[in-house]
Amino acid sequence: MSVSRARNGSRAVAGLGAAALVAAAALATGVAATGASAAGAMTTYLVVYRSGAATSGAAADVGAAGGQVVANYAPIGVVVARSTSVDFAARMRTASSVEGAVATTRFATSVGGGGAAGTATASAATSSAAGAATGAIPLGDPLSSRQWDMDQIRVGNAHRLTTGSPSVLVGDIDTGLDYTHPDLAANVRDDASANCVSGVAVPGKVAANDDNGHGTHTAGTIAAAANGIGIVGVAPSVRIAGIKAGNAAGFFFPEAVVCSFMWAGDHGVDVTNNSYFADPWLFNCKNDPEQRAIWNAERRAIRYAQNKGVLVVAAEGNQADDLSHPTQDQTSPDDTTPVTRDITNACAVVPTEVPGVVGVSATGNLRMKSFYSSFGTSSVDVAAPGGDSILQLTQTAPNGRVLSTWPAALLNATCLASRRVVDASGATYCYQQGTSMASPHAVGVAALIASRTGQSGSVLAAALQRATNPIACPADVTPYAFFPALDGGALQQCQGGIGHNSWFGSGEVDALKAVG
Numbered sequence: 001m002s003v004s005r006a007r008n009g010s011r012a013v014a015g016l017g018a019a020a021l022v023a024a025a026a027l028a029t030g031v032a033a034t035g036a037s038a039a040g041a042m043t044t045y046l047v048v049y050r051s052g053a054a055t056s057g058a059a060a061d062v063g064a065a066g067g068q069v070v071a072n073y074a075p076i077g078v079v080v081a082r083s084t085s086v087d088f089a090a091r092m093r094t095a096s097s098v099e100g101a102v103a104t105t106r107f108a109t110s111v112g113g114g115g116a117a118g119t120a121t122a123s124a125a126t127s128s129a130a131g132a133a134t135g136a137i138p139l140g141d142p143l144s145s146r147q148w149d150m151d152q153i154r155v156g157n158a159h160r161l162t163t164g165s166p167s168v169l170v171g172d173i174d175t176g177l178d179y180t181h182p183d184l185a186a187n188v189r190d191d192a193s194a195n196c197v198s199g200v201a202v203p204g205k206v207a208a209n210d211d212n213g214h215g216t217h218t219a220g221t222i223a224a225a226a227n228g229i230g231i232v233g234v235a236p237s238v239r240i241a242g243i244k245a246g247n248a249a250g251f252f253f254p255e256a257v258v259c260s261f262m263w264a265g266d267h268g269v270d271v272t273n274n275s276y277f278a279d280p281w282l283f284n285c286k287n288d289p290e291q292r293a294i295w296n297a298e299r300r301a302i303r304y305a306q307n308k309g310v311l312v313v314a315a316e317g318n319q320a321d322d323l324s325h326p327t328q329d330q331t332s333p334d335d336t337t338p339v340t341r342d343i344t345n346a347c348a349v350v351p352t353e354v355p356g357v358v359g360v361s362a363t364g365n366l367r368m369k370s371f372y373s374s375f376g377t378s379s380v381d382v383a384a385p386g387g388d389s390i391l392q393l394t395q396t397a398p399n400g401r402v403l404s405t406w407p408a409a410l411l412n413a414t415c416l417a418s419r420r421v422v423d424a425s426g427a428t429y430c431y432q433q434g435t436s437m438a439s440p441h442a443v444g445v446a447a448l449i450a451s452r453t454g455q456s457g458s459v460l461a462a463a464l465q466r467a468t469n470p471i472a473c474p475a476d477v478t479p480y481a482f483f484p485a486l487d488g489g490a491l492q493q494c495q496g497g498i499g500h501n502s503w504f505g506s507g508e509v510d511a512l513k514a515v516g
Contacts, residue, residue, distance in 0.1 A: 040086040044070070044105045044199065046254055046297045049077035053097040061098070065091035070255070071200040073262050076300035080199035080255040100293030104254045139232040142423050147231055148365050148397045149221075149385035153441060155234050158448060158511035163226060164235035165451035170222055170443060171269035171310075173260045174215030174276065176244035178407040179205040181216060182427045183224040183231060184240070192241035192267045199255030201263045208242035212250050213406050213414040215242060217432055218275050220405030221440035222447065230427045231403060234444020234511060238451065241269060245276070252276045254294050257350070258301040261312075265305035270450050271460070272305065273443040274314040274351050275436035281332040282319075282487070283347035291347075298350045306356050309456040311464075313443045314352040315435035316361045317374035320492055321485040323349055324376035324502065328488030353379050358446075358461050361503060362386025362438035365397035367471060369494075369503045371483045373435050377496055380505040381465055384441035387433030391479050402437040406430035445509045452515050467514035468507030472498040 047062065049055050055072050058079045062069050067083030085091070092101035137156035138144055150156065169192055176195065179188045188205050195207035210216045223240040224233035243263055245256040257278040264272050284295040302312055316323070319331075326347060330340045352359040359379045362370035363386065369375065370388040389400035399419075406415050408428040415430035422428055446464045449455060455463055473494035480492040494503045 040084055042082055042084050043088070043103050044253065044255055045081045045083065045089055045092070045101055045103050046258070046293060047079040047081055047092050047098060048100045048293045048297050049079070049097050050099045051077065053077060055079055057097075061092065061095050070198065071259065073258060073301070076262070076297075076304050078258055078297045078300060080258070100289055100296065102290040102293040104294070139226070141226060141228060141230055141232050143231045143403065143421065143429065146403050146421075148394075149387070149402050149441065150232065150234065151396075152365065152367070152385050153445070153509055154512040155232070155444075158515050159226070161515045162448055162451050164223075164238035164447055166237060166239055168235070168238040168270050168447050168450045169241060169268055170235070170238055170447050171241045171243045171264045171267075171272040172215060172219045172222065172440075173243045173245050173257075173264070173272050173274050174210075174218050175212035175246035175248075175250060176208045176210035176215045177219040177240070177242035178210045178216040178405070179208070179242065181220075181405050181407065182229050182425060183227065183405050184216070184219055186225050186227070187223045187236070187238065187240050189239045189241045192239075192269065193243065194241075194263050195244040196256045196259035196263060197244055197247050197253075199253075199259050201259055205242060208244040210242070210244075210407055211248040211410070212246060213410045213430065214246065214250060214275070214436065215244070216407050217404040217430060218273055218436060218440040220429075221402065221437065222273060222444045224405055229425050230405070230423045230429055234441055235447040235451070238447045241267070243272075252278050254278060254298060257298050261298075261301035261305040264310055265308040269305070269310050270456060271311045271313060271443050271446050273440045274312065274357075275434075275439045276315070277317060278350040281329070282349065283326060283329045283332065283343050284350060285343060285347035287346050295348065295350065299354050302351055302354050302357065306457060311358065311446055311457055311460045312351060312354070312356065313358045313360060313439055313446060315439040316352055316359050316376070316380055317349060318372045318434050319374045319486045320372055320480075320483050321374045321487055322376050322490065322493070322502065323353060323374055324378040327490060330487045349379075356458065356461070358382065358442065358464060359505070360384050360435060360439045360442045361505065362388070362433075362435045363504075363508055364388030364392025364400060365394045366392040367508060368392055368474065369480075370433070370435075370438075371480065372433075373438070375492070375494075375503045377500075377502040380502060381461075382442050382468055382506055383471065383504040383508045384438040385508075386435050386438030389433055399431055401431035401433045403429055403431050404437070442509050445511050445514045448511060449514045464509065464514070465506045467510055468505070469510050469513070470498045470507035471504040473501050473503060
């Protein structure tokens, strides 16, 4: 996962992506803002109505406060609006039916380059003992010998039973995906893809094209085709939808996240992959009115999708932090000057800590927890290969990272030279690491289960958690002393038994166990 600062090369952007700016300009020529007491920059807002309150009067409410409606998500009581009025949010909060209103475009979280090598002085552990499962059947595409991650969770063995069903649809909520990539093109569902960056869905795979690279990487892990080109995904016969929530710079704004889950719920998606944090704040503290409004809006959208049978799977994060016992946030707001603040369990990370979401931590090729992976007894449900470029270098995984698809047009711009791979066909790939890479492995396994059983939602979540190989807490956590939490500096500690613990949940996913 490449969603946090420092080890992931994150950078802040103080505005909307290009698609969102176009949408904002179009809106500016539509309904004129009225009643604005002072003019400022065009800003996006979430307006959260009280539970049970109708949003049918939103246009009038928003207009009276000096703004215009971008999208009205009536089923969850959330409205996306824009305004140049500096007191728009305050005026909206005076409406009796409104629970909260908050600006979103001042803040963001960015995906980065898949985890930097780190600056700690720990020496790399190199071993010839790879973590591949005993008797793993290798995959058969030209670059499959580099897919240690797939061997480790016995994907090739599972493919003897199923490669997934075309009737199963995975929604990759990310920076979009390269629908022209030769390892993805056949599996992309145009009618289920959309660009949600502006807060209102623009349908189609062209609109959802990846201009960052991150989304194409996660999509390949899920559903790269078994076609004699490059690599093979966990579920190479399922269909995938690109649901673009992150812009070219890799920022995920709350309006895009809300839009994405509403789209997934309404378009037959079975499983969503979520390799990002959705926040103005890394931790959304529900005792703060602005952060509570964002938490409620995103939580409602996720619950809407879940109620439609969507299984939501999310990366745990790369902060090396215990999400079940948070103590400090030094990251937020990350587009301005971060403010160090003490936090408690009143503060939570979206989407991984939203109820019903399957949280995924990362492992490397020695089946240890990846040095960067966040964790938590209450937040980690399963583990999956995400790579580890420091503690888990092996002969099988010499750079410790996960190989997957990357847009050819972005290869030189957004993939480091040492991580680029081009196969004989000319198809392009990139090595990355992070819980962003772990989550799509778990999603692919869930898609295989759904293909075999037809299970969905919470039943599918339970089946995924059973399709694991338990990993006990390590007796010695000394290697992790070099990698304390990025926020607060707490040392990494593992809690719980082999059946469920804070580092691995119920264990590392096993594709063969899932379908056997």
